[in-house]
Amino acid sequence: MIENIKFDEKGLVPAIAQDADTGEVLMLAYMNEEALRRTLSSGEVWFYSRSRKELWHKGETSGHRIKVRSVWKDCDSDTILIIGEPTGPVCHTGNKTCFFQKLTRQDIETSQPEEA
């Protein structure tokens, strides 16, 4: 089934990490096939770093890993969802989740409209 995963032209697939206990969406990063293999076989989350162009064992620097509880693919097999247990704050900013900045209607009212 892993061969059915639709990696993009760069060999990557977006992977969402969600906190198994709180339900919070923690982060989105990318996996290549090897990162997905290691995630499934090791029980800890691996990504592929697009900036460093290398496999990235989540938490290898911070020590804050994500332990895998379950792994899902979406209907068209081009997105992965990891349900897991973070061992510390997931975000490099120290926040529990990477999604801590809210966007509102004001953000578009104060910025340039597309047609301008």
Add this chain to the structure above:
Amino acid sequence: MIENIKFDEKGLVPAIAQDADTGEVLMLAYMNEEALRRTLSSGEVWFYSRSRKELWHKGETSGHRIKVRSVWKDCDSDTILIIGEPTGPVCHTGNKTCFFQKLTRQDIETSQPEEA
């Protein structure tokens, strides 16, 4: 702030939709700037369809829209998270969420290893 969003080389950003009530991750699709503007201004989710190459008002065919409760961006501004209320099954298969297929260790054991 919308101008700080890092759209990729195709002008797109991945957007995760999460059910505000159940916490379920429902789907991932892509937004261009106009889709994000419409999502923020209309209170309903808009995407950009990569296959049809056009703006896509989620539910325009099925009638199953996603009403926006809040919109978030991640720490490096290259992913959007929508917390919303789906008015019906989100997935085109009729499932409540697009993530209904589980991957397990068996999926890699029965498939070709990368080094082979």
